[in-house]
Amino acid sequence: MIKIGLDNIWCEIAEHTRGQKPLVVVSQKVDKLYQPRFEHKFVLKDGEKEKNFKTLEKVLDAASAAKLSRKDVIVAIGGGVAGDIAGFAAATYMRGIDVVQVPTTLLAMVDSSVGGKTAINTRFGKNLVGAFHQPKTVLIDLNFLRTLDERQYKTGLAEVVKYAFIEKNIDAEGDFMGFLWENADKINARDEEILKRIIKICISLKSAVVEQDEKESGLRRILNFGHTYGHAVEKQTNYKYTHGEAVVAGMRYAFSLALEKNLVSASYAQYANDLMDKFNFPTIPALPQDKMQHHMQGDKKAAGGAVTFILPTAYAQVDAFEMK
Ligand SMILES: NC(=O)c1ccc[n+]([C@@H]2O[C@H](COP(=O)([O-])OP(=O)(O)OC[C@H]3O[C@@H](n4cnc5c(N)ncnc54)[C@H](O)[C@@H]3O)[C@@H](O)[C@H]2O)c1
Structure with missing residues (x-):
């Protein structure tokens, strides 16, 4: 499901993850600007270079530390980097759990949050390791674009x-x-x-x-x-x-x-x-x-x-x- 033009993104996230424990993976700048309050949150350092094995491992460890079960959910809040890595973590954690995409860049809104491609880069090139994993929901709040x-x-x-x-x-x-x-x-x-x-x-x-x-x-x-x-x-x-x-x-x-x-x-x-x-x-x-x-x-x-x-x-x- 894709929803565009929302007013209160935090309520929307709560509504669309009701009954599930969320691990939020959020881009660094978005975290600073909007300070999303969630019990389990992984702040992703900025930059394409963060889309790597090490960071993936940290996200997966954060999911384990938060004791996410197969019924729980990873919520990506940020640009395409957050969406790709959080999506791939969701595709692989316990062989696949839900992911909710909350794109905050224009690129993520028009492209990366939709379609289910998730990936990380390796030293050999871009997006070489990944999975197809469709998001449960994509929530698009245009207000995010004001700070981009x-x-x-x-x-x-x-x-x-x-x-x-x-x-x-x-x-x-x-x-x-x-x-x-x-x-x-x-x-x-x-x-x-x-x-x-x-x-x-x-x-x-x-x-x-x-x-x-x-x-x-x-x-x-x-x-x-x-x-x-x-x-x-x-x-x-x-x-x-x-x-x-x-x-x-x-x-x-x-x-x-x-x-x-x-x-x-x-x-x-x-x-x-x-x-x-x-x-x-x-x-x-x-x-x-x-x-x-x-x-x-x-x-x-x-x-x-x-x-x-x-x-x-x-x-x-x-x-x-x-x-x-
Ligand atoms: N999966 C797909 O289908 C697909 C499609 C296209 C691109 N991609 C991937 O997307 C990535 C690029 O995504 P991107 O362009 O969103 O870059 P990005 O995720 O690196 O975000 C760019 C910067 O903007 C900041 N930011 C995000 N939202 C903000 C906001 N609302 N206000 C202020 N700052 C904000 C981030 O913190 C970051 O510093 C690439 O890794 C690319 O490979 C994936």
Whole structure:
């Protein structure tokens, strides 16, 4: 169940975990800002690097120390890092207990809290160890976005733009890319009504894809648009750039590859790049191609020496390509 636009998130959490003992896993900044009061709480240090085996072990130990049973629940309150690690802990603790996702970044609201992918990183790369574990409930309170810094807000917008590039149909009104283009100023100003609509659109799009292909054997791969190159950027720069910043670099790279392969027109590629410019994403300097190639070969989507790229093929349409 997914609920969007709540007023009292703490009551909602209590209601949705009634009868269960919750272990809350909360992002550090969120803990400082909102000071959630729970008997069992694990505060996750900030940063992508925390999504590792050691931290997972600590979360699982916290669950054991709190004597969580198979009927209890882990509640992730925070960004995608908290959601991914708490979700994976819930997937493995006593062979799987409930998880409730309370996303507090835009990225987590539009993407990582929905769909059931959970993971940690290893020294070999991003999200290499994980599980599919659907949340029992996702509770989205837009008020959290008020304290999100500009950089983190933009990183969520990167995933929003990604949805526009992969799917045309949003709702009765049609074109998501056009909607983002027309409302760019309001989006940059965090207009709440527009954001609520965007979050609903992104979630319904993601849910529709996940429903058809939960375990990513085909269609779900389109959600990785910009991610093969993006993950390599994150790895090569030692996570200096946020996930969204890296995904924007990946989407620009995908458009340049598609142009090279004559998959899209120059005018569409230009329009796509102009749309990304409207949100003032930072530019990532050119990175050594040999190293990037090496990281992409190591991506978990690579098989038999071929790297899978999701490339644009037409307006708001993408497809998967195996490339050696
Ligand atoms: N599971 C999935 O399907 C999926 C999809 C996309 C991304 N991801 C993962 O998500 C992660 C990135 O998530 P993210 O961008 O949310 O980063 P994050 O979890 O690192 O959060 C970013 C920062 O924002 C802070 N923060 C969170 N909420 C806040 C708020 N309301 N106010 C102020 N500060 C706040 C956090 O403490 C942190 O410092 C990556 O690890 C990525 O791999 C997973």
